[in-house]
Amino acid sequence: MSKTVLILGGSFAGLHVAHALLKKSIRDVKVILVSKSTHFYWNLASVRAIIPGQIEDDDIFKPLEDALARYPAESWELVIGSATHADFDSKTVDIAVGDGTARTISYDQLVLATGARTHPDAPWKATGSYEQALATLHATSAKVKDAQHIVVAGAGGTGIEVAGELGYEYGKTKEIVLLCAGDKLANGHGIAEAAANELRKLDVTIRYDARAAEVRPSGNGTGKTDVVLAGGETITTDLYLPTTGQVPNTEYIPARFLSTDQRSATVLVDEYLRVSGARDVWACGDVVSQPRAGFFITQKQAASVARNVEAALAGLKPTVAKGPPVDIFACAVGRGRGVGRVNNSIRMPSLVVWLAKGRNLGIPMLKGYIDGSVA
Ligand SMILES: Cc1cc2nc3c(=O)[nH]c(=O)nc-3n(C[C@H](O)[C@H](O)[C@H](O)COP(=O)(O)OP(=O)(O)OC[C@H]3O[C@@H](n4cnc5c(N)ncnc54)[C@H](O)[C@@H]3O)c2cc1C
Structure with missing residues (x-):
């Protein structure tokens, strides 16, 4: 049987x-x-x-x-x-x-x-049907285009990469803010300092010890969002992109x-x-x-x-x-550079991270999941 x-x-x-x-x-x-x-x-x-x-x-x-x-x-x-x-x-x-x-x-x-x-409104993972995933991705992309001020919440690998992509494309024309809950990016991983340096080069503003405690529509009907930090400060933004949790x-x-x-x-x-x-x-x-x-x-x-x-x-x-x-943790920081460490100790040069990841974010490997060669 x-x-x-x-x-x-x-x-x-x-x-x-x-x-x-x-x-x-x-x-x-x-x-x-x-x-x-x-x-x-x-x-x-x-x-x-x-x-x-x-x-x-x-x-x-x-x-x-x-x-x-x-x-x-x-x-x-x-x-x-x-x-x-x-x-x-x-x-x-x-x-x-x-x-x-x-x-x-x-x-x-x-x-x-x-x-x-x-987060259900973020396109980082597909949480439902193909049509829903596409709709979420397209909606986010349209909002990114229109926004002048963008807050990225969460400074782990995804947050660093999102802020890097935004900084690379819009660092000179839009304000990009990365909220980091602690005093170091990536939970203090060995890449933290290098990632912060790369993001600064792309004109990304990093706010440390800044945890979003509440996120709500701005009261004045402008379509903006109020991000209330744990310390009480409110940042009003055109687009809030959560990468946490x-x-x-x-x-x-x-x-x-x-x-x-x-x-x-x-x-x-x-x-x-x-x-x-x-x-x-x-x-x-x-x-x-x-x-x-x-x-x-x-x-x-x-x-x-x-x-x-x-x-x-x-x-x-x-x-x-x-x-x-080996344990490799590598982040693309925009389309030109990257940071990474092997076993949280050996530093990977930016060019190596770019070649291995940043230039195409691994898209060529997708073929292996369709033709089966991955297994
Ligand atoms: C933005 C981003 C960038 C990343 N970049 C890297 C990277 O550079 N390097 C790296 O090592 N890792 C990276 N990761 C992590 C990597 O994406 C995950 O490790 C990987 O997706 C895990 O695959 P998975 O199949 O276990 O789970 P998932 O990719 O989460 O897939 C689970 C699937 O199951 C489906 N599903 C959920 N519930 C049900 C249900 N009840 N019934 C049926 N189906 C269900 C979901 O819809 C989904 O299709 C990244 C993650 C994110 C979010």
Whole structure:
């Protein structure tokens, strides 16, 4: 009898696992991929895609169907919908299907790859359908064009890159302000000082110890936004771009399988990336966030999960999941420069970061997620 591997989430983690399993042509196994969106989104480039005219939609959104169509039709199914409830005892997942119907899918092996979301009005992650993702991206881009004053909140990797792109394009013509909650960018990571220097060169104003406590429409009907800082100061801006607060997409998972950390209810896993306390359930990517959210970490985790799912299907033991050999944290700072460190110690020259990341934000790698060569 045919076995079902159910994968929830059609982004970096989920599509990678799907490719890895389908490429093996495992007999009598069907892979079902559930995705809210019909399209894969190269969100790493979203920071530049908000600058009008820089990146075409088709360069960063690709149909998932194209990725799966290269495998025998009976070996896969793409379900456009959202997981609403997972029952690890009965081995079923309820799906709200995109056409408005509901469906319950039984599985033999389940992979949780539903990632994490950013602010719903921001285009940094795709939180819903393809059409919604496009609308959010286009709306942000239009606001960026019209704004004279822009506040970017959050000085982690995304905030630094967003401020850098805005500074590169508009540093001389618009006022760009980056709010940093502490006294150093990137939570005091080794890149902090270099990133601050690069941003200053692009005329970005960095406000330290500046946490946005409240954000509300300005009272005078001008369409502006008041950003009230924790200290009481109010900054009135044309556009507020939040980059803080990634929330794991885990609402459909029973609470006993999740971290009790109020800020980040990620899925709890063991060293095999098997969900702790559950049978035949695995997780990878930002939904796990160990040791931290990241593209290369997700790639490694997805490869490990695919290997362990294949082993489980064959009745074999899992192997311990491996992470990347080195921890690289690199930020593009505008279209010309970048900052980065290896293992938070070895500095990466700006040219190296630009060559590896900043010049195209990794868009050429998207091809590998469609033709399957990533796995
Ligand atoms: C702006 C930005 C830039 C980044 N740049 C870098 C970088 O340069 N280098 C780096 O290492 N990392 C970077 N990252 C991190 C990287 O994007 C993530 O690590 C990566 O996206 C994780 O992939 P994922 O598949 O685990 O999750 P996600 O990309 O979050 O995808 C999860 C998918 O699951 C879907 N989903 C959610 N809930 C459900 C549900 N209930 N049912 C079905 N589907 C669901 C979502 O819609 C989404 O499509 C960046 C992140 C951001 C926000």
